[in-house]
Amino acid sequence: MPIGRASFPDSQLTFSVGRVRFFVGLVAAAVAACSSMPPPVDTSNYTPLVLAPATMVGVIDRRADFRAFYCTEDRANEQGCPDVLRKFRDEGHAARVPLVDESRRGSYLVAIALGVGWDCAQSIIDEPELPSAALQDLGFDTRLIEVEGLSGSHRNADIVFLSLLDDLADSRPLILIGYSKGANDLLVALSRFPQLAARTAAFVSVAGAIGGSPVAENASAYTEKLLHFSPFGDCGVGDGQALASLRPRVRHAWLKDHLPLAVPSYSIITAPEPARVSRALHSPYKLLSIVHPLNDGALFHWDQLLPRSTLLGYANADHWAVSVPLRVSEVPFGQYLTENEYDRLGLWRSMLDFVIADLGREL
Incomplete structure (x- = not known):
């Protein structure tokens, strides 16, 4: 036996290692037990929920039809169709694929509202490549509703209605x-202004924060202040309720009180593969992934799905890439921090053509 080195039978060594592990686990449990518990929840502010497959809660599943519609030969793109829309086990096969009728694109007035802090980052948004601008070259009559990026949905609903007031005289839906x-913001406007709902043929949610976001629930009071002082845009303070209006309990209560929607509705969900998530979104993506891996760096996939809407598909894009073209060269380390390459225009074009064809079928 070497001098200075203890020797133990295997049984004793096994017992010793097991005992050490037990005590380490016991200490870890004690530390966890001593950490502070979450604050008590006032259940009067919460709406009880249930988790179920989308088709069991009134969602019309048209994923297979939309995939076939998007993936037709004349819509081929460099990334390839399979990379743009993610497929799940219950998607099924296409059953009712509409035909494109480009002559009907100008028959509707398309109004688009963006999300939190969009005006705070306006200088790094490639505005000619925004769907609201790029779709005009394809014959769609689109316009961007300039909601306040730091205001809550109630205030922005007023802005939506006032900005579309002149357009209500237009005979087009x-x-x-x-x-x-x-x-x-649009949902609140539709519920508050019946004359707007009467003129609306369809509502479409793209990565919509329908059920709110836990990220907003945990955001500090300084987050909106940081956005306000962003060097990449000129956003007003607004009413400062943007993130507060995105808290899940607020959105769930609103849905309970105001659904079903009075107009036909459609949903595009974002659920990217990890490689498609911008590095700037890695932190919230990982945080949300503790609960579920299907999130876009800001929202869970289930919080994007509007109840009783027609589900068109799950985009393989993060929360930014699906709608906002960023000029990454204008941002320090922009190429490193963002994954913004995505067939936005192709997706949005297919989405609108599909919706218009579907509306025509219902006439």
Whole structure:
């Protein structure tokens, strides 16, 4: 036996290692037990929920039809169709694929609302490549509703209505598209202004924060202040309620009180593969992934799905890439921090053509 080195039978060594592990676990449990518990929850502010497959809660599943529609030969793109829309086990096969009728694109007025802080980052948004601008070259009559990026949905609903007031005299029906919190702003406007709902042919949510976001629930009071002082745009303070209006309990209560929607509705969900998530979104993506891996760096996939809407698909894009073209060269380390390459225009074009064809079928 070497001098200075203890020797133990295997049984004793096993017992010793096991005992050490037990005590380490016991200490860890004691430390966890001594950490502070979450504050008590006032259940009067919460709406009880249930988790169920989308088709069991009134969602019309048209994913297979939309995939076939998007993936037709004349819509081929460099990334390839399979990379743009993610497929799940229950998607099924296409059953009713509409035909494109480009002559009908100008028959609707398409109004688009963006999300939190969009005006705070306006200088790094490639505005000619925004769907609201790029779609005009394809014959769609689109316009961007300039909601306040730091205001809550109630205030922005007024802005939506006032900005579309002149357009209500237009004989063409409206298609309203809400991206991120813009979806909530439009939903509130539709519920508060019946004359707007009467003129709206369809509502479309693209990565809409329908059920809110836990990220907003945990954001500090300084987050909106940081956005206000962003060097990449000129955003007003607004009412400072943007993130507060995105808290899940607020959105869940609103949905309980105001659904079903009075107009036909459609949903595009973002659920990117990890490699498609911008590095700037890695932290919230990982945080949300503790609960579920299908999130876009800001929202869970289930919080994007509007109840009783027609589900068009799950985009393989993070929360930014699906709608906002960023000029990454204008941002320090922009190429490193963002994954912004995505067939936005192709997706949005297919989405609008599909919706218009579907509306025509219902006439």
